[in-house]
Amino acid sequence: MIEERDNRVPIIGVARHRLAVDGQGVTTLVAFHGCTLHCRYCLNAQCLSPKGFSRTVTPTELLDEVMIDNLYFLATGGGITFGGGEPAIRSGFIETFCRMAPPEWHFTIETALNVDRQHLERIFPHIHEYIIDIKDINPDIYRRYTGQENQRVLDNLRWLLSHEGMTERVVVRVPHIPDFNTDDDVCRTRDYLATLGIIHIDEFTYQRRTHQSD
Numbered sequence: 001m002i003e004e005r006d007n008r009v010p011i012i013g014v015a016r017h018r019l020a021v022d023g024q025g026v027t028t029l030v031a032f033h034g035c036t037l038h039c040r041y042c043l044n045a046q047c048l049s050p051k052g053f054s055r056t057v058t059p060t061e062l063l064d065e066v067m068i069d070n071l072y073f074l075a076t077g078g079g080i081t082f083g084g085g086e087p088a089i090r091s092g093f094i095e096t097f098c099r100m101a102p103p104e105w106h107f108t109i110e111t112a113l114n115v116d117r118q119h120l121e122r123i124f125p126h127i128h129e130y131i132i133d134i135k136d137i138n139p140d141i142y143r144r145y146t147g148q149e150n151q152r153v154l155d156n157l158r159w160l161l162s163h164e165g166m167t168e169r170v171v172v173r174v175p176h177i178p179d180f181n182t183d184d185d186v187c188r189t190r191d192y193l194a195t196l197g198i199i200h201i202d203e204f205t206y207q208r209r210t211h212q213s214d
Contacts, residue, residue: 006060009093010034010053012044012085014062016069023108023129025078028066032084036114038147039135041177041206047085059097070102079105081131086112091119098126113156114148120156130160131202133173136181137189145180158196167197176205 010033018027031044033053046052057065066080073079080101082094088111098107108129113120134153135142142150160166174189175181190201 006058007093007096008056008058009090010056011062012047012052013054014065016066017072018081022081022083022110022131023078024106025076026069026072027078027081027106027108028069029081029083030062030066030087032082032087032090034089035084035086035112036089036148037086037112040145040180044085059093059100062097063100073105074102077106079107079128081108081110083110086115088113088115088119088123091122094123095126098123112146113153113160114146114150115152115156117156117159120159124160124163128169130166130170131173132157132170133175134189134193135175136177136185137192138181138185141177141181141185145177161196161198167199170198171200171202172198173202173204176203178206 012031012033015029015031018029019025021027022029031047033047035047038048042048080097082090087094087109094109106128107126108131109123109127110131110133112133112135134157135145135150137150137154139150142148142153160170172193174186174193176183176186186203190203193201
């Protein structure tokens, strides 16, 4: 446990006092550096740059920093949202942090699910809500947009939903991606999610922003 507490990871930043944006109640967003995807319209493209992080922190240091908002979290049922980048690849850090934090805090993760299953298994006992950016279920569209395959995403989504009560704890974001998918593609994605039992779907349009390497 001492080794885990001393685990130092790079973060993009910490954003406090977020309301009804990425989790219930008042939340603090912790954005991790690093990602498994190379999305064309990445909101936080610095997460892939070797120098794109603001600093490194240990679970203990982060807890000391965010504890200032403990009363807000307790009063509103809020807590910490892990974002990025892809936060799930920091599963060891997240597990340690959640074990150390007050048990009343609500933990949310914003993930694309394109990670090894072992990461999800490690954080599953601690995460209350999942906000999942599915991109598109069409493998060709997904590959052109992210540079990766999406089979692992779909397998991980089905694994999550195999646990009792998960349909209430999962929000899936379905984006309209300019130059990559069409309204019909989005409808097919929504229909597929419905067959899995997904009931919370957030449909929106990506802004036309290119990756730093473009």
